[in-house]
Amino acid sequence: MKSTEEVHVLTPSRPSHQTSMAPIRTHLRIMRRVSPCVTLLCLLLVGYGWMDIAARRTGDGSEEWGYVEVRPKAHMFWWFYGSPNRVEDPSKPWPVVLWLQGGPGASGVGIGNFEEIGPLDTYLKPRESTWLQKADLLFVDNPVGTGYSFVEDSKLFVKTDEEAATDLCTLLMEIFNRNETLQKSPLYIVAESYGGKYAVTLALSVLKATEAGKLKLQLGGVALGDSWISPEDFVFSWAPLLKDVSRLDDNGVKKCDSVTEKIRQQLRSGQYTEATASWSELEGLISTISNSVDFYNFLLDSGMDPVSMEAGELTPGVSMKRYARYLSYLKTSASNAGDLDTLMNGSVKKKLQIIPANFTWGEQSDSVFSSLQGDFMKPRIEEVDELLAKGVNVTIYNGQLDLICATKGTEAWVEKLKWEGLETFLSMERTPLYCGTESATKGFKRSYKNLHFYWILGAGHFVPVDQPCVSLDMVTAITQSPAST
Numbered sequence: 435m436k437s438t439e440e441v442h443v444l445t446p447s448r449p450s451h452q453t454s455m456a457p458i459r460t461h462l463r464i465m466r467r468v469s470p471c472v473t474l475l476c477l478l479l480v481g482y483g484w485m486d487i488a489a490r491r492t493g494d495g496s497e498e499w500g501y502v503e504v505r506p507k508a509h510m511f512w513w514f515y516g517s518p519n520r521v522e523d524p525s526k527p528w529p530v531v532l533w534l535q536g537g538p539g540a541s542g543v544g545i546g547n548f549e550e551i552g553p554l555d556t557y558l559k560p561r562e563s564t565w566l567q568k569a570d571l572l573f574v575d576n577p578v579g580t581g582y583s584f585v586e587d588s589k590l591f592v593k594t595d596e597e598a599a600t601d602l603c604t605l606l607m608e609i610f611n612r613n614e615t616l617q618k619s620p621l622y623i624v625a626e627s628y629g630g631k632y633a634v635t636l637a638l639s640v641l642k643a644t645e646a647g648k649l650k651l652q653l654g655g656v657a658l659g660d661s662w663i664s665p666e667d668f669v670f671s672w673a674p675l676l677k678d679v680s681r682l683d684d685n686g687v688k689k690c691d692s693v694t695e696k697i698r699q700q701l702r703s704g705q706y707t708e709a710t711a712s713w714s715e716l717e718g719l720i721s722t723i724s725n726s727v728d729f730y731n732f733l734l735d736s737g738m739d740p741v742s743m744e745a746g747e748l749t750p751g752v753s754m755k756r757y758a759r760y761l762s763y764l765k766t767s768a769s770n771a772g773d774l775d776t777l778m779n780g781s782v783k784k785k786l787q788i789i790p791a792n793f794t795w796g797e798q799s800d801s802v803f804s805s806l807q808g809d810f811m812k813p814r815i816e817e818v819d820e821l822l823a824k825g826v827n828v829t830i831y832n833g834q835l836d837l838i839c840a841t842k843g844t845e846a847w848v849e850k851l852k853w854e855g856l857e858t859f860l861s862m863e864r865t866p867l868y869c870g871t872e873s874a875t876k877g878f879k880r881s882y883k884n885l886h887f888y889w890i891l892g893a894g895h896f897v898p899v900d901q902p903c904v905s906l907d908m909v910t911a912i913t914q915s916p917a918s919t
């Protein structure tokens with residue numbers, strides 16, 4: 435981030451707002467008023483000549499975004515939203531949530547922001563359950579090559595979670611080191627799916643960098659939502675779970691067993707790339723014998739998704755794309771309206787002004803996935819243990835209906851932790867969760883010392899989409915947000 439320029443045609447200032455909806459209206463106004471400036475900027479931003487003005491903010495300062503060149507020719511895109519409810523009270527610090535999407539190669543700026551927790555949905559309508567009510571939100575397209583992030587040389591895609599964490603740490607230095615307000619705000623790393631592997635690796639890098647004085651921020655905690663922390667445990671959970679809910683029979687389980695056994699052998703002998711191929715084979719097999727169960731919600735068929743008709747192949751690239759399509763399926767639109775690709779390659783790209791004109795959102799994401807195939811099946815349980823031992827708050831949450839990162843698999847890896855509090859944690863009773871005015875049980879929670887586990891009922895892989903009310907309560911508790919309810 436070399437400099438920050440105001441976009442002068444935007445609303446220069448706004449009165450303080452009473453409700454969280456007001457800045458969203460401002461945001462919509464911005465989207466309409468931005469075009470004269472775009473024309474001017476286009477003259478300035480030919481090719482990659484934009485790098486000396488790599489960040490922008492809205493006139494009211496509530497949003498800021500930009501590129502950080504995390505390594506030469508590797509450009510990471512970030513988008514920060516300041517909460518309209520922020521209170522400055524030293525005894526109750528205002529939290530910042532960094533959202534890490536999975537994939538690998540799925541865009542947090544697109545999916546997490548517009549489909550899950552950001553202030554606007556894909557129709558650019560306000561989202562009632564936005565987490566912005568409770569915290570500032572920082573979205574990133576991580577690793578480079580994801581979403582709007584890009585590399586100018588294909589050798590620069592990351593090959594390990596560790597490399598991704600190093601790039602993310604560089605990004606955080608650019609954003610936090612020059613802003614004292616943000617340094618007083620604890621950072622909560624909240625991850626989904628593969629993002630959990632980056633989250634724990636990043637948290638350890640952050641602690642190292644802050645101890646060395648290179649990074650100025652306070653780590654508030656880590657939250658692992660339906661996270662791919664132990665691939666082996668998830669792979670082994672699939673067939674028994676599907677058998678228990680009648681989606682597979684004994685014959686199907688036997689077929690799966692031969693592939694899972696192969697995966698176990700490959701992991702034991704360190705053949706991680708081969709294990710990634712077998713993982714893909716197992717997904718394909720399960721898809722066939724279950725008649726296309728949806729991996730993000732085992733009560734559904736993936737065929738229910740009108741745009742994923744070709745998803746039967748389930749190569750890693752294809753299943754990664756299904757991730758975004760699953761969310762599109764939840765919509766009922768016959769046109770392109772509300773389609774995430776159209777939005778991100780259209781009006782959002784225009785608003786942001788700094789995305790290279792010839793670059794399409796998500797165009798390098800398959801390469802991001804393939805580049806990580808040697809690390810994809812490696813577990814990160816030890817990293818969770820390290821964080822617990824260092825006293826970092828670790829929250830795990832899981833949707834009841836998820837298959838790909840099933841609760842059964844999550845519980846299996848949690849039981850492998852070496853953390854001294856584990857035995858007590860496992861023996862404790864759970865607290866039931868309710869939400870709003872509903873009397874139905876929405877989930878359960880168990881906390882001991884710095885480990886917290888939420889079981890979210892009625893949710894698949896995308897917990898904030900399926901259960902927005904209880905998710906918002908959960909993020910309020912995780913971040914100890916001072917926002918009044």
Ligand SMILES: *[C@@H]1O[C@H](CO)[C@@H](O)[C@H](O)[C@H]1NC(C)=O
Pocket residue numbers: 481482790792793
């Ligand atoms: C976009 O344009 C730049 C400069 O003109 C070029 O170097 C780059 O390869 C192009 N990128 C794509 C994805 O076409």
Ligand SMILES: *[C@@H]1O[C@H](CO)[C@@H](O)[C@H](O)[C@H]1NC(C)=O
Pocket residue numbers: 495516570612613614615616
């Ligand atoms: C620092 O962050 C705060 C909180 O989001 C923001 O209001 C402020 O404008 C930022 N300051 C600079 C210099 O970017």
Ligand SMILES: *[C@@H]1O[C@H](CO)[C@@H](O)[C@H](O)[C@H]1NC(C)=O
Pocket residue numbers: 775779780794
């Ligand atoms: C993205 O938008 C550009 C400009 O409108 C268009 O030419 C291109 O085909 C779009 N790409 C995709 C993948 O939709």
Ligand SMILES: *[C@@H]1O[C@H](CO)[C@@H](O)[C@H](O)[C@H]1NC(C)=O
Pocket residue numbers: 654655825826827884911914
């Ligand atoms: C961890 O979270 C709890 C609330 O759940 C809080 O009381 C405690 O201060 C947090 N610990 C750290 C080290 O942030």
